[in-house]
Amino acid sequence: MNTKAFIRCDQYNFIKHQVKNLVSSYSIVKDPAVLKAVAFRSLDKVMNLFPEDEYDKAIFDKIPEIDGEIQANFFLEELKPYVIPFRSVSEKTIEKLFPKAKKLKLPKMEEIDLKETSYLGWYDIRSERKYLVFDYNGKLIGINGTFRNTTKGICSLCNSLEEVALFMANVKSGKETYTNRGNYICSDSQKCNQNIKTLDKLNQFIELVKR
Incomplete structure (x- = not known):
């Protein structure tokens, strides 16, 4: 059965x-x-x-x-x-979510337990940027941004006290204008996923920085 x-x-x-x-x-x-x-x-x-x-x-x-x-x-x-696993995502799909990223270092999907994953997150040391993939309202969304100023604080995704850094995405705010939006999120995305007990904060963050 x-x-x-x-x-x-x-x-x-x-x-x-x-x-x-x-x-x-x-x-x-x-x-x-x-x-x-x-x-x-x-x-x-x-x-x-x-x-x-x-x-x-x-x-x-x-x-x-x-x-x-x-x-x-x-x-x-x-x-x-x-438990519903996070959607299985291929390297090709991730590359399509971030078309402007060149030689993007991808996460090792085989090492990720998708049943412990509310979002995918990894840091690309080459570009010094953090990459996030969300399944939001049934659609995959890719967001990337700078990731600096590491400190101890409350993560805006999991609402837990962890080592966090400031994630800032350049978001289109008008026809030809852009603005930086973001907040502090966990440096360790795996631990962050294990801390998430509700999607409320995560969805608020997506609304803040989505394109």
Whole structure:
């Protein structure tokens, strides 16, 4: 029987976060009633991510039973087949998204887990630019920009405290005028993807810098 994927990568990260918090509660809380309340609150938060007719409730019924890392890891592995992977992207497609980039160094797609990817991001040391690929409203969008001023701060994509740098894209703002737009984003795009628990900030960033 085929498994129907219905969980976005960011939703999977949110579920993972809830499960880890639940496991952590068992190390600091001893009251069974409190632990039960925490477990069912986590379950409610997860189920509220999806319309009721979009999934089989039994998929998440194991959450209140999780009380340790082994159970948590087993549950998350069982959930992985339901995760929608980022669209498979060929080198030719990436080159079409960035037609002006010459001798573009591409990411090693075989090293990327597409089920842990909400966007593709890599730094090209030759051009000293950061390249981003988003699947936005069913369409692939490629955005590149300068990437400087590394510091510790809040990433505008994943909303987490990480090592970030200022990404600035040159965006067309009129018939013959351009303006620089951007914000601080994670230096490590893989870690950034693992931190994304909602697409809200990511979509706001796309709206800010898309062409």
